[in-house]
Amino acid sequence: MISELFSATVLIGILASGIRLATPYLYAAIGETLGQRSGVLNLGVEGQMLLGAFAAFYIVFQTGNLWLGVLAAILVGAIMGLAMAFVTVNLHAVQGISGIGFYLFGLGLSDLLFQKLMGTVETVRGFSKIHIPFLSDIPVIGEIFFQQNLMVYLAFALVPLSAFLLNKTTLGLKIRAVGENPEAADSLGVSVAKVRYFTVIAGGIFSGVAGASLSIALLNVFQQNMTSGLGFIAVALVYFGGWRPWGVMGGALLFSMVNSLQLWVQVLGIPIPSDIAVMMPYVLTILALVLAVSRVRAPSALSKPFGRED
Amino acid sequence: MRERLSTIVDALLPVLATLSALAIGAVMLLLLGANPVEAYGAMWEGAFGSGNAIAETLVKATPLLLVGLGICIAFRGNVINIGGEGQMVVGAILATLTGLNLVGLPGWLVITLSLMAGFLGGAFWGAIPGFLKAYFNVNEILSTIMMNAIAVQGMNFLLRGAMIDPAQLELESKIPQTARLLEAYRLPRLIPTRLHLGAAIAVLLAIGVYILLWHTTLGYRIRAVGLNPHASRYAGINVKQHVVIALLLSGAFAGLAGATQVLGVNYRMITDGSATGFTGSAGFNGIVAALFGQLHPLGTIPAAVFFGAMLVGANKMQRVVQVPSALITTLNGLVVVFVVSSDIWRRRRLQRRLREASAQIEVDPPGEADQPGPESGEVVS
Numbered sequence: 038m039i040s041e042l043f044s045a046t047v048l049i050g051i052l053a054s055g056i057r058l059a060t061p062y063l064y065a066a067i068g069e070t071l072g073q074r075s076g077v078l079n080l081g082v083e084g085q086m087l088l089g090a091f092a093a094f095y096i097v098f099q100t101g102n103l104w105l106g107v108l109a110a111i112l113v114g115a116i117m118g119l120a121m122a123f124v125t126v127n128l129h130a131v132q133g134i135s136g137i138g139f140y141l142f143g144l145g146l147s148d149l150l151f152q153k154l155m156g157t158v159e160t161v162r163g164f165s166k167i168h169i170p171f172l173s174d175i176p177v178i179g180e181i182f183f184q185q186n187l188m189v190y191l192a193f194a195l196v197p198l199s200a201f202l203l204n205k206t207t208l209g210l211k212i213r214a215v216g217e218n219p220e221a222a223d224s225l226g227v228s229v230a231k232v233r234y235f236t237v238i239a240g241g242i243f244s245g246v247a248g249a250s251l252s253i254a255l256l257n258v259f260q261q262n263m264t265s266g267l268g269f270i271a272v273a274l275v276y277f278g279g280w281r282p283w284g285v286m287g288g289a290l291l292f293s294m295v296n297s298l299q300l301w302v303q304v305l306g307i308p309i310p311s312d313i314a315v316m317m318p319y320v321l322t323i324l325a326l327v328l329a330v331s332r333v334r335a336p337s338a339l340s341k342p343f344g345r346e347d
Numbered sequence: 348m349r350e351r352l353s354t355i356v357d358a359l360l361p362v363l364a365t366l367s368a369l370a371i372g373a374v375m376l377l378l379l380g381a382n383p384v385e386a387y388g389a390m391w392e393g394a395f396g397s398g399n400a401i402a403e404t405l406v407k408a409t410p411l412l413l414v415g416l417g418i419c420i421a422f423r424g425n426v427i428n429i430g431g432e433g434q435m436v437v438g439a440i441l442a443t444l445t446g447l448n449l450v451g452l453p454g455w456l457v458i459t460l461s462l463m464a465g466f467l468g469g470a471f472w473g474a475i476p477g478f479l480k481a482y483f484n485v486n487e488i489l490s491t492i493m494m495n496a497i498a499v500q501g502m503n504f505l506l507r508g509a510m511i512d513p514a515q516l517e518l519e520s521k522i523p524q525t526a527r528l529l530e531a532y533r534l535p536r537l538i539p540t541r542l543h544l545g546a547a548i549a550v551l552l553a554i555g556v557y558i559l560l561w562h563t564t565l566g567y568r569i570r571a572v573g574l575n576p577h578a579s580r581y582a583g584i585n586v587k588q589h590v591v592i593a594l595l596l597s598g599a600f601a602g603l604a605g606a607t608q609v610l611g612v613n614y615r616m617i618t619d620g621s622a623t624g625f626t627g628s629a630g631f632n633g634i635v636a637a638l639f640g641q642l643h644p645l646g647t648i649p650a651a652v653f654f655g656a657m658l659v660g661a662n663k664m665q666r667v668v669q670v671p672s673a674l675i676t677t678l679n680g681l682v683v684v685f686v687v688s689s690d691i692w693r694r695r696r697l698q699r700r701l702r703e704a705s706a707q708i709e710v711d712p713p714g715e716a717d718q719p720g721p722e723s724g725e726v727v728s
Contacts, residue, residue: 124687128689128691129691130688130690133427134634135684135687135688138681138682139680140680141679141683142676144676144680145677145680149375149670149671149674261673266495272489273486312501312503315500319493319500322489322493323479323497326490327479327483
């Protein structure tokens with residue numbers, strides 16, 4: 038049975054689903070990267086994802102319009118981001134804890150709305166696969182990379198875009214300055230508050246879309262607590278990726294590939310207990326954190342509130 | 348006089364935060380088509396309406412208090428422990444193993460050993476992230492969350508395999524649960540309700556943690572490290588060691604909470620695949636209770652009772668006005684957000700007083716030293 042794991046079709050299957058599974062991690066972790074580079078630790082990602090997942094699913098379930106669903110996730114994420122920004126920027130709340138509060142809020146509210154508005158688990162027709170002309174016909178590579186749905190492509194497009202934003206634009210420079218030395222940025226006339234509002238709201242939007250990518254593109258269902266810790270892993274991936282979009286992508290892929298392998302191991306009936314297989318990605322994350330954190334330095338002002346007076 | 352007034356205001360802030368959360372909850376109830384007065388009335392009735400209701404509230408409050416005590420220790424030491432769920436699970440596993448395998452020994456001895464096993468299991472599960480934070484600079488928020496997931500999968504694995512009730516092996520269903528503890532090895536009940544000795548133990552331990560934190564050298568050092576790791580190092584305190592100890596102790600109390608759930612409430616472990624299935628989210632709600640109690644062990648007692656009442660009342664509310672009890676998770680989240688947000692007023696007053704004081708004496712104001720600790724992930728090496 039182990040040898041089945043190494044047949045070409047299975048390997049391609051593992052890699053293709055690994056790419057697909059990286060999608061929610063990418064959206065959420067790239068959004069979190071923006072926030073953390075500006076000095077804000079948002080631990081409420083999981084809650085934002087759950088609300089985004091429900092909003093997108095419910096709208097698609099009612100209207101059948103996928104883009105309205107994405108829009109709903111964006112709106113919900115933006116509202117959650119706005120609330121998080123207000124609490125951290127204006128009220129200087131301890132970020133690690135307020136994030137847990139937002140997590141519980143999103144966990145409870147998405148469950149509440151699901152029970153009240155739906156009641157039973159339903160499915161929708163989510164984003165379908167798009168075969169990219171020519172590229173998808175390349176043997177092996179085409180099957181792995183170019184026969185995915187649109188949400189997957191967009192997630193990967195986000196990586197170079199966010200890297201460009203952070204490293205090559207004035208806004209990116211401001212974000213990094215605010216995250217490294219808010220006092221200096223402030224003295225040069227950069228509004229620390231505005232920059233952090235921008236990154237945290239953007240992070241909320243991406244988290245919402247991350248949830249939508251689960252409920253209307255990958256799984257096409259909504260269930261209570263369907264993210265089951267995915268949002269927290271996304272936060273860990275930011276540390277793992279050294280606060281750089283490409284590094285974050287590497288971490289997301291590593292994680293999703295292990296996850297995909299784990300799923301295939303179960304599908305093929307290889308005698309590794311499923312509980313142990315499910316445990317592996319988490320063990321790997323801890324090991325990855327041990328290796329990664331000693332390598333790079335966090336933004337200096339991460340999770341520190343900024344205020345001129347207090 | 349002014350100082351006393353501001354102490355009162357400080358104590359009232361969480362109450363105001365909760366009232367705000369309940370007000371938002373009332374709006375949500377209206378939107379869901381329920382009458383808030385009726386809903387909150389049902390909650391009150393469900394939580395305190397009868398002797399049995401009060402006992403149920405206290406049963407629910409017990410794990411919240413125990414987890415919350417651990418949170419007080421950790422947060423005072425400026426380490427954030429989100430791993431209560433996993434620590435409860437590991438503590439419960441070890442307590443169950445002890446209770447099921449020491450057959451033949453006297454009841455009081457097995458109960459004591461089981462509780463100790465739970466304590467040690469949680470301590471072990473908490474010490475790992477503590478060690479990783481102190482010596483590898485791994486953010487403890489993230490590692491404790493990962494440890495939760497690992498503990499849950501470990502529980503599922505054990506309950507489906509090595510620890511499964513032999514009776515279940517005979518059956519087709521194979522429900523993932525352990526055998527039941529013998530009656531002699533369960534925590535005795537205090538009155539003819541489900542209220543068990545664990546509640547009394549938790550209250551005694553709250554006093555113990557208060558003494559630990561404010562009347563022992565170890566507690567003083569944990570708090571010193573939490574307030575200012577740099578100064579503590581200059582004062583000769585081994586900062587890394589105390590980071591590990593803070594998380595270890597924090598985990599130990601959560602482990603004990605897991606043990607009391609098995610020995611006092613369920614008498615066995617059973618899994619639905621998730622941590623919540625066993626813990627009822629006490630690992631998270633204990634954080635809420637501790638914050639609400641101002642990270643003070645004695646303040647955590649009424650806070651735990653309050654949130655225990657919310658949980659018990661939520662079931663009644665669900666029956667009476669047909670609003671899912673998930674509303675309570677939502678409100679708990681809001682309470683956390685509001686409590687940490689309202690902290691700014693306490694800090695502002697504190698700083699004003701410090702400024703006034705430092706205007707007279709020439710000293711550096713210690714800044715925001717008194718907040719429960721911005722998670723900075725930095726440990727002085």
